[in-house]
Amino acid sequence: MLRDCAVILVLAAVAVGALVWVVRALRDSLARERKLARTDDLTGVRNARAFHEAAAAEIERARRYQHPFSVACVDLGNRVGDELVQSAAAILRGALRATDVVARLGRDEFIALLPETSSPAARVVLEKLRAGLADLRTGDGRAATPSIGGVTFLNPPRGVEDIVRATDERIAEARQSGAPSHVTWNAAPE
Numbered sequence: 131m132l133r134d135c136a137v138i139l140v141l142a143a144v145a146v147g148a149l150v151w152v153v154r155a156l157r158d159s160l161a162r163e164r165k166l167a168r169t170d171d172l173t174g175v176r177n178a179r180a181f182h183e184a185a186a187a188e189i190e191r192a193r194r195y196q197h198p199f200s201v202a203c204v205d206l207g208n209r210v211g212d213e214l215v216q217s218a219a220a221i222l223r224g225a226l227r228a229t230d231v232v233a234r235l236g237r238d239e240f241i242a243l244l245p246e247t248s249s250p251a252a253r254v255v256l257e258k259l260r261a262g263l264a265d266l267r268t269g270d271g272r273a274a275t276p277s278i279g280g281v282t283f284l285n286p287p288r289g290v291e292d293i294v295r296a297t298d299e300r301i302a303e304a305r306q307s308g309a310p311s312h313v314t315w316n317a318a319p320e
Contacts, residue, residue, distance in 0.1 A: 170234040173219035181233035192286040200252035200282040203297035206238040211269040221262040249282040256310040277304035280312040
């Protein structure tokens with residue numbers, strides 16, 4: 131009888147150990163899936179979903195603490211290959227602070243959320259991005275022609291859609307002028 135109890139205890143310990151291992155494996159798998167759901171697989175930067183989440187949080191933070199923030203957007207142009215997109219992502223990550231959020235919005239478009247960044251500081255960032263992206267080449271060796279735009283929000287916008295719309299307008303201006311476009315957005319707080 132004592133031997134039977136010992137066998138049962140050993141089996142129970144093995145079962146508990148196996149359950150602990152399964153729970154850890156599931157937890158690790160879930161963490162990996164969460165990361166993949168918010169990461170662009172080609173570049174390793176955040177994806178549009180992750181940007182929208184971070185931008186919504188920054189809007190709320192800006193409302194609470196009345197701090198400005200800026201957003202920079204880069205459009206690489208048409209017919210860009212994977213290598214150029216990867217290079218641009220690496221340049222953006224290298225040019226920005228660890229607290230900034232870099233995300234890929236579309237095939238050839240990146241956006242960076244710059245918390246607590248004033249208008250003059252945003253202009254410095256745009257120039258840094260312009261200089262960093264100046265040497266990009268397409269797959270056939272031609273110089274890439276990225277368009278760069280930025281917006282500084284002194285007061286928080288109503289939502290992330292306002293951020294995307296404002297940066298799209300700056301990109302359109304940058305395409306026309308051939309130079310980075312920046313504007314300070316003075317929306318009235320709600």
